[in-house]
Amino acid sequence: METLVQQVVNAVSLGGVYAMLALGLAIVFSIVRLINFAHGEVMTFGGYGVFLALAFGAPPLAALATGVGAAVAMALALERAAFRAMRGADVVTLLITSFAVSEILKVLFQNGISARPVPISLPQSWSGTWRLGELTIGVAPTVSIFVTLAAFAGLTLILRRTTVGVAMRAAAEDLEMLQLLGVRANRVVATAFALSGLLAGVAAVIWTAQRGSVDPMMGFFPVLKAFIATVLGGLGSLGGAVLGGFAVGFLEVMAQAFLPPALAPYRDAVVLAAVIAALLARPDGLLPARRGERS
Amino acid sequence: MAEGAAAATGFPDRGAAPLASLPGRVRASNAARTAVCLALALAAAAALTLLFGRYGERIAVQMCVNVAAVVALGAFCGNTGIVSFGHGAFMLIGAYLSGLLTMPAALQRTALPELPALLAGWELSVWAAAPAVALAGLAFAAASGGAIARLAGASATIATLGLLIIVHGVALGAREVTRGSQTFFGVPRATDLAVALGAALLFIVVARAFRESRWGLFARAARDDAAAAEALGVDPRRTRFVAWCVSGTMATLAGALYGHMLGAFSPASFFLPLVFAQVAMMIVGGMTTVSGAVAGVLVATLLQDAVRQAEGGFTLLGVDVPAVFGLTTVALGLAILLVIWRRPRGLTGGRELGPGPGARLFAGLAASVEPAPPPARAVAAALEAQGLSRSFEGVAAVADVGFSAPTGAVTGLIGPNGAGKTTLVNLLTRAYDADAGAARFGGADLLAAPRTGVARLGVARTFQNLRLFGGLTVFENVLTAALAAGRPRARAEAIALRELAAFDLGALADIRAEALPYGARKRLEIARCLAQEPAMILLDEPAAGMNPAETDDLAARLTRVQAERGVGLLLIDHDLRFVNRLSSRIVVMNRGRVIAEGAPETVRADPAVVEAYIGRGRTASHAKLHTPDQTEGETT
Numbered sequence: 047m048e049t050l051v052q053q054v055v056n057a058v059s060l061g062g063v064y065a066m067l068a069l070g071l072a073i074v075f076s077i078v079r080l081i082n083f084a085h086g087e088v089m090t091f092g093g094y095g096v097f098l099a100l101a102f103g104a105p106p107l108a109a110l111a112t113g114v115g116a117a118v119a120m121a122l123a124l125e126r127a128a129f130r131a132m133r134g135a136d137v138v139t140l141l142i143t144s145f146a147v148s149e150i151l152k153v154l155f156q157n158g159i160s161a162r163p164v165p166i167s168l169p170q171s172w173s174g175t176w177r178l179g180e181l182t183i184g185v186a187p188t189v190s191i192f193v194t195l196a197a198f199a200g201l202t203l204i205l206r207r208t209t210v211g212v213a214m215r216a217a218a219e220d221l222e223m224l225q226l227l228g229v230r231a232n233r234v235v236a237t238a239f240a241l242s243g244l245l246a247g248v249a250a251v252i253w254t255a256q257r258g259s260v261d262p263m264m265g266f267f268p269v270l271k272a273f274i275a276t277v278l279g280g281l282g283s284l285g286g287a288v289l290g291g292f293a294v295g296f297l298e299v300m301a302q303a304f305l306p307p308a309l310a311p312y313r314d315a316v317v318l319a320a321v322i323a324a325l326l327a328r329p330d331g332l333l334p335a336r337r338g339e340r341s
Numbered sequence: 342m343a344e345g346a347a348a349a350t351g352f353p354d355r356g357a358a359p360l361a362s363l364p365g366r367v368r369a370s371n372a373a374r375t376a377v378c379l380a381l382a383l384a385a386a387a388a389l390t391l392l393f394g395r396y397g398e399r400i401a402v403q404m405c406v407n408v409a410a411v412v413a414l415g416a417f418c419g420n421t422g423i424v425s426f427g428h429g430a431f432m433l434i435g436a437y438l439s440g441l442l443t444m445p446a447a448l449q450r451t452a453l454p455e456l457p458a459l460l461a462g463w464e465l466s467v468w469a470a471a472p473a474v475a476l477a478g479l480a481f482a483a484a485s486g487g488a489i490a491r492l493a494g495a496s497a498t499i500a501t502l503g504l505l506i507i508v509h510g511v512a513l514g515a516r517e518v519t520r521g522s523q524t525f526f527g528v529p530r531a532t533d534l535a536v537a538l539g540a541a542l543l544f545i546v547v548a549r550a551f552r553e554s555r556w557g558l559f560a561r562a563a564r565d566d567a568a569a570a571e572a573l574g575v576d577p578r579r580t581r582f583v584a585w586c587v588s589g590t591m592a593t594l595a596g597a598l599y600g601h602m603l604g605a606f607s608p609a610s611f612f613l614p615l616v617f618a619q620v621a622m623m624i625v626g627g628m629t630t631v632s633g634a635v636a637g638v639l640v641a642t643l644l645q646d647a648v649r650q651a652e653g654g655f656t657l658l659g660v661d662v663p664a665v666f667g668l669t670t671v672a673l674g675l676a677i678l679l680v681i682w683r684r685p686r687g688l689t690g691g692r693e694l695g696p697g698p699g700a701r702l703f704a705g706l707a708a709s710v711e712p713a714p715p716p717a718r719a720v721a722a723a724l725e726a727q728g729l730s731r732s733f734e735g736v737a738a739v740a741d742v743g744f745s746a747p748t749g750a751v752t753g754l755i756g757p758n759g760a761g762k763t764t765l766v767n768l769l770t771r772a773y774d775a776d777a778g779a780a781r782f783g784g785a786d787l788l789a790a791p792r793t794g795v796a797r798l799g800v801a802r803t804f805q806n807l808r809l810f811g812g813l814t815v816f817e818n819v820l821t822a823a824l825a826a827g828r829p830r831a832r833a834e835a836i837a838l839r840e841l842a843a844f845d846l847g848a849l850a851d852i853r854a855e856a857l858p859y860g861a862r863k864r865l866e867i868a869r870c871l872a873q874e875p876a877m878i879l880l881d882e883p884a885a886g887m888n889p890a891e892t893d894d895l896a897a898r899l900t901r902v903q904a905e906r907g908v909g910l911l912l913i914d915h916d917l918r919f920v921n922r923l924s925s926r927i928v929v930m931n932r933g934r935v936i937a938e939g940a941p942e943t944v945r946a947d948p949a950v951v952e953a954y955i956g957r958g959r960t961a962s963h964a965k966l967h968t969p970d971q972t973e974g975e976t977t
Contacts, residue, residue, distance in 0.1 A: 075495075081495050081498070081499070128678070131682060132681065132682070135681070135685060137494060137495050138422065138424050138495075138498075138628070139681055139685055141424065141495065141498065142424065142620070142621075142624050142677060142681060143677070143678060143681055145617065145620070145677075146621070146673075146674035146675075146677040146678050147674070147678070149617055149670050149671075149673075149674045150670070150671050150674040150675070152667070152670075153665075153666070153667035153668070153670050153671050154671075156666060156667060157665050157666060157667070161666070270502070270506065273499045273502065274499065274503055276499075277492075277495075277496045277499045277500065281494075281495055281496050281499075311510070311513065311514030312510060312511060312514045313510075314506060314507070314510045315506075315507040315508075315510040315511050315514070318503045318506060318507045318510075319507060321503065322488045322500060322503060322504075323488075325488065325491070325492060325496075325500065326487075326488055326491060329491045329492055329493075329496070331496075
């Protein structure tokens with residue numbers, strides 16, 4: 047019983063990170079049709095933001111805020127420097143562009159900061175546990191669940207209630223028409239990137255706080271999972287991305303906990319194979335994005 | 342008009358060579374383009390070896406292995422339009438399997454003591470191992486292709502990435518077979534320049550042949566427009582599956598080649614850095630063509646080698662530049678960005694290098710096929726619908742529609758915008774599933790047919806929003822349709838020529854469809870449809886956007902085709918004058934229902950029809966739908 051509850055907490059926590067990353071990918075994809083391979087580097091940069099702030103003696107909470115800010119700044123910089131010039135190109139072109147940007151950034155991190163993991167030391171109490179009746183539950187996963195929920199609530203408010211949110215939803219339908227209506231497309235797209243950077247930053251902070259180090263590949267693997275999550279959920283569908291993220295996180299934690307030891311090295315392969323099997327049944331994903339295409 | 346159409350399009354009249362020699366010229370051009378690819382690879386390998394000796398030879402071997410791998414990659418990506426990151430998985434399988442089958446047995450016993458007996462102690466030659474490697478690649482491609490081929494576009498790309506991660510993970514985990522993340526060594530270094538070059542040239546020939554084959558054409562057609570391909574009876578999933586199997590088998594062999602070049606490797610050798618480099622080469626050269634793959638490898642090899650010199654640090658004008666690891670990756674990345682920015686279709690611009698069918702070189706070729714005679718007259722049958730219904734989120738787009746359209750006649754289908762005409766066509770051709778009702782053509786149940794099976798039943802369609810295979814030439818568009826109808830190549834070519842001539846597209850035959858002007862696109866879509874020799878054609882607004890002269894020309898052509906072949910036409914259009922002129926019967930729809938049916942004169946006088954178009958009241962009572970001048974206003 048206790049293991050099960052702990053595993054569920056872990057699954058929701060990890061799923062939340064994947065869901066945030068997947069949602070960031072989906073927001074950008076729905077508007078500019080970009081599958082952002084460099085999203086992992088945005089997250090990594092957020093982690094380095096935390097590291098550098100701590101290195102300069104910032105208090106832990108300020109360091110975490112710096113990390114989130116660094117990810118937002120990186121996302122905006124990438125949009126301005128690399129992706130704006132390519133806007134309107136087809137999906138493959140954009141995907142390859144971001145792939146190239148991602149590879150370049152990894153090399154820059156390796157040479158500019160360090161190819162090895164750099165440590166992040168946060169207060170001891172953060173990695174502690176708390177008790178709920180008979181159960182012992184980790185503080186970090188619990189906090190991360192609340193942070194994730196807060197991030198989703200905030201994002202839903204922005205998308206539903208603010209002008210820029212409505213403009214973003216409209217841009218997802220038809221960016222060109224939105225421009226003709228006099229809305230500044232650049233601002234809408236930049237906002238989308240900023241939001242995706244914000245989510246990646248929050249994910250980076252949760253990730254580094256739990257793992258205690260940053261390396262050039264830090265963002266790469268979780269973002270790979272997030273890619274899988276967006277496809278599982280239905281590419282371009284925001285709700286699908288969140289659902290897919292939680293599903294992948296859940297599968298992964300459960301595989302980790304309950305796979306027989308002989309199969310343990312194949313955990314990722316098993317999880318991915320399960321996702322691909324799900325896609326066989328639903329090629330458009332669990333919650334497909336709506337498309338208004340006439341023949 | 343017929344003569345003037347080509348000139349009026351603004352294209353130079355390139356019809357100097359007779360249309361009848363086109364298939365021969367296409368074959369000659371294809372052979373010449375293959376030769377150009379071969380010559381490129383051969384010249385680069387020769388230049389490297391002759392200019393730089395041993396060092397150059399090493400680079401040449403690596404380049405040839407890359408040519409083989411990237412050409413294999415392009416066989417899938419270029420023909421289906423899906424970028425694959427999964428080919429590293431095939432290469433890994435090829436390298437490890439070939440390594441296991443060929444390594445010395447004594448070495449194998451010490452390095453891999455727990456190797457399953459099935460794989461142990463073969464000690465084959467590289468050549469004897471190759472068929473087993475190819476078979477394993479094919480088997481793996483068939484197994485994984487079942488999943489990958491179901492997905493399209495970006496989802497498929499991410500699924501291939503998933504495949505790479507799965508295989509990488511399994512290779513790391515299966516220590517008994519692969520030594521896990523440790524180096525797998527003892528693989529005979531059998532890939533010398535002769536082997537590598539031979540493989541590269543062979544792969545080029547295979548990839549070129551596949552690209553121009555029936556399946557290559559189908560795959561490229563489905564890449565450009567999946568819905569149109571389905572309407573012709575081409576199943577996009579199957580084309581992706583075939584391309585995946587061909588490409589995967591080739592990539593597995595390329596992996597073996599790579600393994601025998603390295604001699605020692607680990608799963609990381611086939612992971613993202615390799616995949617990135619190969620995808621980059623393909624994109625830089627141009628993804629859709631074999632010459633693009635070859636050119637991309639040549640350019641990237643030169644670039645990588647130049648940069649590698651600088652990677653370990655150097656002294657420039659007395660300043661020490663420190664070593665930068667991964668500089669080649671940065672260089673490739675920047676090359677991709679630059680190429681995508683300046684030439685989105687790659688250095689080769691999306692065209693196979695070499696002379697096209699219209700080149701002067703081939704002008705003297707004799708006609709190789711006689712244009713096909715008109716097909717046998719369509720047998721008497723009727724397209725019949727009963728109680729056909731379909732709702733979208735509660736809105737009944739088509740409600741309880743019943744009508745009949747016989748072959749040998751033109752049946753008009755008119756109605757205001759939103760009446761449900763296109764939805765009806767989509768139901769009849771299985772693009773949408775009907776909620777209720779029945780639809781038959783002749784004796785066949787249309788609604789029981791799969792989406793790609795409607796064409797086989799003799800029912801063809803055109804699309805309201807043009808759906809051409811933009812990356813294929815005009816000739817290839819029509820040829821694909823004829824091949825999809827199950828005709829053998831020579832017969833299909835003859836049929837394609839006949840339809841091109843009938844719709845005055847001969848002079849445009851080797852132009853890509855995406856470059857055509859609007860009127861020619863409309864004609865091409867009908868020509869493509871006719872190449873399947875259907876008995877019933879559903880024409881969804883064929884005259885939309887045409888000027889009156891073009892509409893008249895189209896009407897004359899449709900009348901001629903209809904009279905000659907006895908096909909049935911279901912003609913949807915808003916140009917009532919056009920519909921009235923051609924149709925012997927007219928069906929009128931409004932708000933999803935049939936509101937009138939009968940001879941044109943009867944329908945025009947029907948008060949319900951007048952009301953649907955003009956509304957009620959004094960204006961309506963004065964309106965006379967049958968006067969052409971007033972119906973002009975309805976054409977918008």
